[in-house]
Amino acid sequence: MSSASKKIRFGLIGCGQISSRHVASIKTSKNAQLAAVCDLNEQRAKQYNVDWTTNYHNLIKRDDLDVISVCVPNGLHVQMGIDVAHANKHCLMEKPLGLNLQQADRLINAFKKSGKKLFAVKQVRFNPTVLALKDAVSAKKLGKINNAALVVRWCRPQEYYDNDAWRGTKKLDGGALLNQGIHYIDILQWILGPVISVYAKTDTIGHKIEIEDIALAILKFKSGAYATVEFTLSTYPRNLECSLSVLGKQGTIKLGGPAMDTIEIWQVANCPKPTIKNGLPPNVYVGGLYQGSCPNHIFVYQSIINYFLKNTKTFADGLEARKSLEIVEAVYRSAKQNKEIKLPL
Known part of the structure; x- marks a missing residue:
């Protein structure tokens, strides 16, 4: 190859x-x-x-x-x-x-x-907005990160679950945070680093399903930073937002829009807001019944092809994907046991 x-x-x-x-x-x-x-x-x-x-x-x-x-x-x-x-x-x-x-x-x-x-598949990492935030934090443009807030207020109507028998089941779906939210948990840890503790609550409040449709969590990072997570699929009649706010000693950045695909706030000393080319719009399903993340699979595939043909590594592998899964599992354990869960598990 x-x-x-x-x-x-x-x-x-x-x-x-x-x-x-x-x-x-x-x-x-x-x-x-x-x-x-x-x-x-x-x-x-x-x-x-x-x-x-x-x-x-x-x-x-x-x-x-x-x-x-x-x-x-x-x-x-x-x-x-x-x-x-x-x-x-x-x-x-x-x-x-x-x-x-x-x-x-x-x-x-x-x-x-x-x-x-x-x-x-970690396609959200290829959002131009996410890459800009990643670069700014990695270059310490925001200084020491104090805290962050991840908010995913999405809509999944009951028809979404009823149309496919596996959806909403513990055996084949596993959980809403596991299925939809894990993309954005991945972005949180990719940018802010390892998580060392999680305290969370989950519930099922808006659907007739076996799994949760809402999750709330407080995460503490190895760096000393904290993050709150609000995730729900019970927003109606359509997706409201998918945002990530990162607050540092020298600046604040907030990504927003329906799929973390816009820069809503960029207030960073000596680091002007970058000019971001338009990314791909969020996936639209079932004639507009609901939306998903931005369809960056093309970049996922290109990263794989480049690995084989150019020996470059820009993809996420199994060990990388494990990191967000560990956080999601900690959320579920915390909610079930009603206590703070330490990581690594």
Whole structure:
């Protein structure tokens, strides 16, 4: 995989809603090819006009595939991922790695033993606004960070859960913070560093589901900074905001908009507000019924392709994705035990 003309051949497991973002991203690159897909539903498998199967074992054993993208319900991630590792293929895993750390560690260890790469979908890291904030904090433009506030007030109507039987279940979904919120928990720790304690409350207040639809948490970071987290999927009639405020001794930055895709406040001494090119707008689903994060999967795929062809590392791997999963698990443990949880777990 060293030639600039080389095509990285992808196979895809799961042709549901998010698969279209993966397929479009693959097709955008001259150095990538979607070679085959798998879905239990034949009609969904046929939609991309490539080789297809309803048995993922038939897909992963093919000799002509380099990377397998796994886009199935959360509760199926780990076993399918382990099977990909055993088939001696690289893997791109949608979030989360697993329903808990124990599952994730099994997955990470399987790829460590196989010598193949486990890539993780962390597309929000590619938001231009997030990159600008990351650069400012890394360069200490805000000075010592005192505190931060993550607010995700999104809408997921009951129809969202009713339309797919796996959604909202403990066995296959796992949790709203685990499924939707983990992207932004990832940004929080990516920018502010390791978390050392969590105190949280969760509840189900707006939906008929098995999992939480609201989570509130206080995080303490190794740096001494604190952050509050407010996450809910019970905002109506549509998404209200997805914001991150970071307050330092020398300045304040707030990212906002529906998907952390705008700069609302940039007050930093000797660091003017950057000119940000327009990022990709948030995903819109079911004819506008609800929105998601910005569709930066194209950058996720390009980072994988660049790793193989240019030996560059701009992607998130399994160990990197584990960090946000650990925080989410700490939230769940804290809420269940009604006490502060220390990290690492």
